[in-house]
Amino acid sequence: MSTNITMKTSEAYSHFNRLEWSSLAKPERVALSSEEISKLQGIDQVISSDEVADIYFPLSQFLFLQMTHSMNLHHDMNVFFERSTKKVPFVIGIAGSVSVGKSTTARLIQALISQWPTKPKVDLVTTDGFLLPNAKLEERQLMKRKGFPESYDIERLIQFLLSLKSGAEKMEVPVYSHLTYDRIPNKSQVIESPDVVIVEGINVLQVNKKNKNIPEVFVSDFFDFSIYVDADENNIKQWYIDRFKILRNTAFHDPSSYFHRYRNLSDNEAVEFATDVWNxxxxxxxxxxxxxxxYRANLILNKGIGHRVTDILIKKL
Structure with a gap:
């Protein structure tokens, strides 16, 4: 039965291979220099200029259409209800596994959106900042469940998104450090009058199914458009191991790193440790x-070897 459901779900999407998708790009392209692309890519990823041109340019143009439609609808509804409201940002959610490349995707989209004809103000918010502080996780015996739904301050994340969609002019969100592996005390990211907000995190499309009789508000309810970054699990596992090995030779050597103790692991020990954490x-x-x-996402980016996007699925309108 689950196979039939999956087949029916996938049929709700239009499929584009890489060549078909790249051919959709319109002439009015914006340019990112090699230096800009280098700054946006992850430590374990090399994003080529053709990847940006073939995949992310058309994606940016498609998102511009989505935002324009959303703004027009918002305006028409205000006219119909004879009311005026504050500016409400277009919110994009980006989900996917650890190490699949969500953050790089989010940064590339942010850079390209900022060059739209309207020159919008674009903010990027990661849900890492809404992870409960380590002290709280240890108190609840959840350190080994970090990244699972119960390790997040979902109420605070929902409240932020509610304020965002209510037209609040200025908001603050917590900041997370991947070096210390914890929320940074007394530090906030200020979000002020944005036109577009990208919310990136592994948990942004999840729903709580503990009690189906109680109506709930979910993070994804506040998204105008959502993207799921996908890849074969074996590839994601290898990317996770590769990233761990890179960090072992770089960030882990910083005494303030939470993983400083693993800096001297041999290659075999690093692979064994990372594999165990993955499994x-x-x-x-x-x-x-x-x-x-x-399949709750509006668009699915499928990646292959080297983080190269192989095909795109778009939910049929």
Missing amino acids: TVNKINLEKNIKPTK
Whole structure:
């Protein structure tokens, strides 16, 4: 039965291979220099200029159409209800597994959106900042469940999105440090009068199914458009291991790093440790909580070897 459901779900999407998708790009392209692309890519990813041109330029142009439609609808509704409201930003959600490249995708989209004809103000918010502080996670015995739904301050995230969609002019969100592996005390990211907000995180399309009789508000309810970044699980696992090995030779050598103790692991020890973390934490979270949300997204980016996008699925309107 689950196979039939998956087939029916996938049929709700239009499929484009890489060549078909790249051919949709319109002439009025914006340019990102090699230096700009280099700054946007992750430590374990190399994003080529043709990847930006073939995949992310048409995606940016498609998102511009989505935002224009959303703004026109918002205006027409205000006219119909004879009311005026504050500026409400267009909100894009980006979901996917650990190490699949969500952050790089989000940064590329942010850079391209900022060059739209309207020159919008674009803010990028990661849900890492809404992880409960380590002290709270340890108190609740959740350190080994970090990244699972119960490790987030979902109420605070919902409140932020509610304020955002209510037209609040200035908001603050917590800031997370991947170096210390914890929320940074007394530090906030200020979001002020944005035109577009990108919300990136593994949990942004998840829903709480604990009690189906109680109506709830979900993070994705506030999205105008959502993207799921996908790849074969074996590839994601390898990317996670590769990133761990890179960090072992770089960030882990900083004494303030939470993972400083792992800086001297041999290659074999690093692979063994990262594989164990993947199998006991990330794999479980991916299969139980993240991947089931894939078909809730408006658009799915499928990646292959080298983080290159192979095809795109767009939910039929």
